[in-house]
Amino acid sequence: VSPELVIRGVPADAKSLALIVDDPDAPDPAAPRMIWTHWVLYNLPPDTTTIPEGARPGHGLPASVREGRNDWGEPGYRGPCPPIGRHRYFFRVYALDTMLSDLSLPTRAKLLQAIKGHVLDQAELVGLYEKQR
Template identity: 50%
Template sequence: MSDAYNHALSVADQRGELRVSSPAFDDGDPIPDAHAYEGGNVNPPLEIAGVPEDATSLALVVDDPDAVDPAGKIWVHWLVWNLDPERDGVPRAWDPTDAVEGENDFGEVGYGGPKPPDGEHTYRFKLYALDTDLGLPTGASAEALGNAIEDHVVAQTQVTGTYAP
């Protein structure tokens, strides 16, 4: 990824009424081991609310900004786009047959849970409401997703969780 600004890897400061939360952890609290890379490595359930009427699709980005020191970059854990804006959540251990997943920084398509190498890290679960569907192929990168959502975000939000090895 280039050093240029990437919308998908920036903070999703609250814009609009869009909300994302998880029944598995409260904002800022620890993420259960079942959702860690070396635990169950399944995504936590997410609840979605406040999707704007003009949203055509949703995109989800899970990343670790604390990885910059040990890894040299914000570490991408999950990229999903073209989620139906009528969706009110994402189930635990979701296999998205009705959305598209990108490649995470483990070199895998799909969810890769927390795996900090050097202590507690904070993980951002960012949700974007978009005014378009994205034509990106399965396995696209965070950079490609960031470029694709630029100028198409009508609302955004995030919830954070922490994890320590």
């Protein structure tokens, strides 16, 4: 279940927001080899102030919001479950000067390419998680 996120300070001229949640410490924080994507969202309305816990398009988010593909190969949020060590989870919100066309379940990389040159501002929140053994 995705956590609640509060968004503030969006530029007045923003046309949409995008969100990427990822873990740069995969698979092992002592020897990271990849960035693991947990959630990709785009075309959030610029007046969004809260992404509710457990949100998805049509359920806590407007139906116009689009999801991308996480690294499990599916749309939607998947929570932390690191195989080893304490991992950092970055929640990055991007204020964009445009609404994006339908990108057909974009990956993190495809969304980052699509927003290039359109980012007015961005913010991030970092959470930490380690499985109890």
